[in-house]
Amino acid sequence: MAKIVVLGAGVSGHVAASHLRRKLSKEHEVVVVSPNGNYQWIPSNIWVGTGRMKPRDILFPLAPLYAKKHIDYKQAKAVSFHPEGDKEEAKPYVLSEYVVGDDKGKREKVTYDYLINATGPKLNFEATEGLFPGKNKTHSVCTYTHAQEAWIELEGLIKEMKQGKKIKILIGTGHAKSTCQGAAFEYILNVEQELRRHKVRDMAEITWISNEYRLGDFGMDGMLMSYGSNIMKSNEMVEMIFEDRGISWILGAAVNKIKDGKAHYETLDGEYKEESYDFAMLIPSFSGHGFKAYDKIGKDITDKLFKGFMIVDADYTPKPYDQWSVQDWPETYQNPSYANIFAPGIAFAPPHSISKPRKSKNGTDITPAPPRTGMPSGITAKLVADNIIEMIKHSNSELHHKGSMGNMGAACIASAGYGMTKGSGVSITTYPIVPDYKKYPDTQGRKLGKTFGTIGLAGHWLKLALHYAFIYKAKMKPFWWLIPE
Amino acid sequence: MTQRISKYKRFMMMNPIVQFFKFIYLSIKVLIVVAGGHGGTRNV
Numbered sequence: 001m002a003k004i005v006v007l008g009a010g011v012s013g014h015v016a017a018s019h020l021r022r023k024l025s026k027e028h029e030v031v032v033v034s035p036n037g038n039y040q041w042i043p044s045n046i047w048v049g050t051g052r053m054k055p056r057d058i059l060f061p062l063a064p065l066y067a068k069k070h071i072d073y074k075q076a077k078a079v080s081f082h083p084e085g086d087k088e089e090a091k092p093y094v095l096s097e098y099v100v101g102d103d104k105g106k107r108e109k110v111t112y113d114y115l116i117n118a119t120g121p122k123l124n125f126e127a128t129e130g131l132f133p134g135k136n137k138t139h140s141v142c143t144y145t146h147a148q149e150a151w152i153e154l155e156g157l158i159k160e161m162k163q164g165k166k167i168k169i170l171i172g173t174g175h176a177k178s179t180c181q182g183a184a185f186e187y188i189l190n191v192e193q194e195l196r197r198h199k200v201r202d203m204a205e206i207t208w209i210s211n212e213y214r215l216g217d218f219g220m221d222g223m224l225m226s227y228g229s230n231i232m233k234s235n236e237m238v239e240m241i242f243e244d245r246g247i248s249w250i251l252g253a254a255v256n257k258i259k260d261g262k263a264h265y266e267t268l269d270g271e272y273k274e275e276s277y278d279f280a281m282l283i284p285s286f287s288g289h290g291f292k293a294y295d296k297i298g299k300d301i302t303d304k305l306f307k308g309f310m311i312v313d314a315d316y317t318p319k320p321y322d323q324w325s326v327q328d329w330p331e332t333y334q335n336p337s338y339a340n341i342f343a344p345g346i347a348f349a350p351p352h353s354i355s356k357p358r359k360s361k362n363g364t365d366i367t368p369a370p371p372r373t374g375m376p377s378g379i380t381a382k383l384v385a386d387n388i389i390e391m392i393k394h395s396n397s398e399l400h401h402k403g404s405m406g407n408m409g410a411a412c413i414a415s416a417g418y419g420m421t422k423g424s425g426v427s428i429t430t431y432p433i434v435p436d437y438k439k440y441p442d443t444q445g446r447k448l449g450k451t452f453g454t455i456g457l458a459g460h461w462l463k464l465a466l467h468y469a470f471i472y473k474a475k476m477k478p479f480w481w482l483i484p485e
Numbered sequence: 486m487t488q489r490i491s492k493y494k495r496f497m498m499m500n501p502i503v504q505f506f507k508f509i510y511l512s513i514k515v516l517i518v519v520a521g522g523h524g525g526t527r528n529v
Contacts, residue, residue, distance in 0.1 A: 240489045243486075243487045244487065244488065245486070246486030246487075326526045327526050331524075375519065383523075402525035403524065403525075404526045407525060407526045409518040409519055409521060410518075410519070411515045411519055421499075422499075424499070427511055427515070429515055429518040431521075436526075450521075452514070454507070455498055456499065456504055457498065457499050457500075457501065457507075458505075459511070461504070461508050462508060462511055465512070484516070484520040
């Protein structure tokens with residue numbers, strides 16, 4: 001009998017727990033430890049942030065589902081890692097602290113045979129002075145509560161615009177190393193569409209601000225893609241959309257301070273500038289949770305487990321950009337020091353960025369961090385679960401399931417506006433996620449055909465269909481496993 | 486605001502009949518890319 005503990009119940013943690021439970025017999029224990037009481041389908045947060053969906057449409061409570069599916073659930077947060085146990089506890093454990101109910105504040109040593117760290121990122125708002133959702137007129141769509149607050153504020157501004165007030169909207173990234181430009185891209189297009197729907201578009205000046213060197217970088221170094229019968233660069237496609245929608249842009253911007261309705265930023269040219277706004281949605285930087293780890297005698301071994309995020313089978317040797325390769329990226333997400341610990345999704349420490357690193361003339365690193373959200377999170381979680389299942393069933397230590405982001409495709413179905421007849425979506429697929437410049441030297445590291453983009457109403461329908469399909473899957477309804485990650 | 490998408494293109498992008506077939510095509514194409522498999526990079 002084996003006990004598998006999954007930390008986190010987001011896309012990655014929930015996928016891992018679901019597959020483990022389905023494929024392992026009941027004699028094996030699957031335990032989920034997460035401070036969040038709800039599962040939320042994060043890609044639909046942008047629709048909560050434009051008032052087109054309510055939080056209840058994108059979430060459901062975890063406890064009843066896990067009780068029904070025989071998954072042990074502890075609404076608690078991880079405090080520290082003890083992969084060798086301690087003097088009193090022979091088994092490895094994670095010290096966890098309950099966050100709700102009568103047990104709130106109580107700590108428990110949650111022992112395990114296998115550990116999946118799927119804790120995702122910490123939304124590191126503190127890294128940018130003054131950036132906090134709901135303060136200084138800035139907002140976020142990173143959680144459904146943030147998105148709801150953003151819509152309340154935006155709705156109020158739309159009413160003011162209808163009475164003749166002109167406003168400035170700033171959307172993009174709020175730090176030199178933010179990632180998830182895709183979410184901000186979706187939000188700016190949805191906000192623009194909502195303003196048109198309310199017939200106040202001419203009252204707003206909308207600006208995109210980003211740490212990307214070029215539009216359409218998305219933290220993936222941009223891409224060359226098939227677009228209809230043409231071949232187009234992602235920056236050309238995004239530029240076309242922004243110009244068509246009347247959205248201006250600021251690039252290579254490291255936002256470092258938010259104060260009194262102004263975003264202060266440094267550019268790659270080393271200039272310090274500011275942009276005023278009435279409403280801003282800026283994605284913060286993501287960071288690890290700052291977990292500590294200890295060995296059996298209580299010695300700090302944090303550097304064996306963490307490098308900000310969790311250390312896995314990546315090549316972390318510092319190298320110049322021209323020596324980076326897809327082989328640097330992890331395949332199994334297994335910690336090299338402890339073979340029973342894995343970190344799929346956003347929880348693993350990437351070897352380096354995907355986009356070319358750039359510094360400002362003042363030495364500030366202005367480079368988008370690599371995205372691992374959504375589909376890569378689900379795929380890596382499933383392969384980790386499959387490897388653990390094989391380890392349990394066949395008592396072997398060889399990992400057969402592999403999934404490097406350098407040999408994995410991803411789809412980004414970006415909403416460009418909500419509506420069954422007026423909606424739109426920018427559908428982009430990319431293969432591989434991490435460009436392989438040796439394998440595909442003439443197409444900027446990507447395989448054309450599998451890397452393509454298209455714009456239109458079908459994209460909105462697809463995004464909406466995926467919303468319902470993935471919530472169905474997350475609820476583990478009949479044949480849920482037939483829906484791919 | 487600069488018109489970068491022609492009226493004809495916009496009509497095609499927003500026409501529900503055209504887009505219905507595009508939806509089917511897109512769903513299959515996305516499925517092929519996503520469910521088309523993944524693997525390692527070090528021993529290939």
